[in-house]
Amino acid sequence: MQSSESGLRERKRVETRDRLQTAAVTLVDQRGMEHATLDAICKEADVSTRTFFNYFDSKEDAILGLEDVAITSDSVSDLLEAYVRSGPIELTIRMVFSLLNPSVDSSALLPLRMKIINQYPQLLGRMANQLQRMTQQLTAAMGPILRETSNFADQDETESKISVEILLSLCSGAARVAIKEWAASGSKAPIEAVEQRANELVKNIVKRLK
Amino acid sequence: MQSSESGLRERKRVETRDRLQTAAVTLVDQRGMEHATLDAICKEADVSTRTFFNYFDSKEDAILGLEDVAITSDSVSDLLEAYVRSGPIELTIRMVFSLLNPSVDSSALLPLRMKIINQYPQLLGRMANQLQRMTQQLTAAMGPILRETSNFADQDETESKISVEILLSLCSGAARVAIKEWAASGSKAPIEAVEQRANELVKNIVKRLK
DNA sequence: TGAATTGTTGCAGATGCTGCAAAAATACGC
DNA sequence: GCGTATTTTTGCAGCATCTGCAACAATTCA
Structure with missing residues (x-):
């Protein structure tokens, strides 16, 4: 149900997720793993650090863009x-x-x-x-x-x-x-x-x- | 050199390392990974938490007993x-x-x-x-x-x-x-x-x- | 025995991550 | 549109892992 909806809520979620992935990958590439802190990633993606964990289980998951998706x-x-x-x-x-x-x-x-x-x-x-x-x-x-x-x-x-x-x-x-x-x-x-x-x-x- | 010496210093190191491994494995088995904290492991092995990291790079390494040894x-x-x-x-x-x-x-x-x-x-x-x-x-x-x-x-x-x-x-x-x-x-x-x-x-x- | 080397400890602090409850945003029925 | 229900975001307080640093203790060696 969720994935087929395309209301504002769902669109924003996808967008935020994408911003987080992009920020994570970009910052790790630019500054290296240890200097690309959660704080920096979240600031770049413009969400609170707490919200980060609504999207990914860990920093590593965000870098890899891993999600627990059903096989589509x-x-x-x-x-x-x-x-x-x-x-x-x-x-x-x-x-x-x-x-x-x-x-x-x-x-x-x-x-x-x-x-x-x-x-x-x-x-x-x-x-x-x-x-x-x-x-x-x-x-x-x-x-x-x-x-x-x-x-x-x-x-x-x-x-x-x-x-x-x-x-x-x-x-x-x-x-x-x-x-x-x-x-x-x-x-x-x-x-x-x-x-x-x-x-x-x-x-x-x-x-x-x- | 280090591994072939068998002075007091070397013996103690091996002993401590062993106590840490044993404590880690035992406590994780008894209490589960998340409840077997570093503090508990170190208390059991009778070393400070700071010293722990002279022996292992991480809690996981202690559980597995991993060491960076040369092939003997x-x-x-x-x-x-x-x-x-x-x-x-x-x-x-x-x-x-x-x-x-x-x-x-x-x-x-x-x-x-x-x-x-x-x-x-x-x-x-x-x-x-x-x-x-x-x-x-x-x-x-x-x-x-x-x-x-x-x-x-x-x-x-x-x-x-x-x-x-x-x-x-x-x-x-x-x-x-x-x-x-x-x-x-x-x-x-x-x-x-x-x-x-x-x-x-x-x-x-x-x-x-x- | 005394100096040099090595190991231990406490402390302060950074970072990752979680629970909780309030506040904001969105959706939904009317 | 409006008010209510649901979902999402956020701040905060807190726990745990891990690191650098400097003082202290133990071992070694001459």
Whole structure:
């Protein structure tokens, strides 16, 4: 209900959320994590520090723009596309990157975000936690799709969920490495190339381990 | 130099460190993470709160017993054994679990630690960060061993390091799942079985992805 | 034994984060 | 429009983690 309403109240909420994300990312980029205090972020976004916590659980969450969203129909169609393109790895990588770029309005922040993640790797740890918190939702969304493949089909549901969780861990590690490489080479490549590289990394390691 | 000395000073340091770990683990287990305050832990260990930070960087680190240790010769021989037993996956899993159980004195804490990790999963995020901080050391230790296998041999050093980092991510995810299962089934199995299960999980997912 | 080194402690303070209750903004029925 | 109900914002008081600093205590070493 809430997300479909578009009264003044809802519009303002989205706007405020966006201002907070933008302020957080911008200030951390300019001043560094420790000097970009909550006070500074909130002053920049023009809200009280107390209000900040109506929007994000922590400073880190604001930097990453993380939200506890239900899997939207948009994202599901994205996932399906990734899956039919080439299978479970792409599906999972897509999932990881979509967490980093959930809102259209904030997509301009993505390059800065990746730069910051590279600078403060604990943020990706935070993101892995978020992935884990969302594991149930993710397995619910990914499970049915994955079970259509031969390799995941003959598994019972429990084993399938387990695999999804480990798959997420593997893919978020690959994402981190891909982002690192991207930052090391001057942060020039488009986001799609980074995601593509993450796919490649996963495939390489699977190949080597088999 | 420091670790090989065994004067009064060094003995006391080890003892204090141990008291802090034990107090942290015990109190978190008994009272829960949020009620096991620094003050309580330090009172139990009989040191000032200020001194606490001479031993650990954070409360979480004390709970996990994490230390920035150089890879010891002991751990290297452990690794070699794991590797010759069955390859790179065992090697990496061994690495992950050895982080959880570095000191002989604190080995009695391991079951409690695993129980707590299962209860507060953000701790494993913290551990993944630690793994990452130690990536350079770990790759330095694991790289030469891994390069002896055919699959890792033909790679240049950079690619090899990348693989190790992703491998660590994969294996720490598997470790988390294995610990979860262990806790779900009553925390009865010995630690070796948990590690073994983690190995199995990694192999399963690699098989499915290939 | 006395000086040098290292470890401990208290204190003041910054920062992140939470509960609570008052005040402001928005929505909704009439 | 108007008044009421609901939601959001805000300030404040307070707790907890963590850091720098300087004095103090313990250990080491010559």
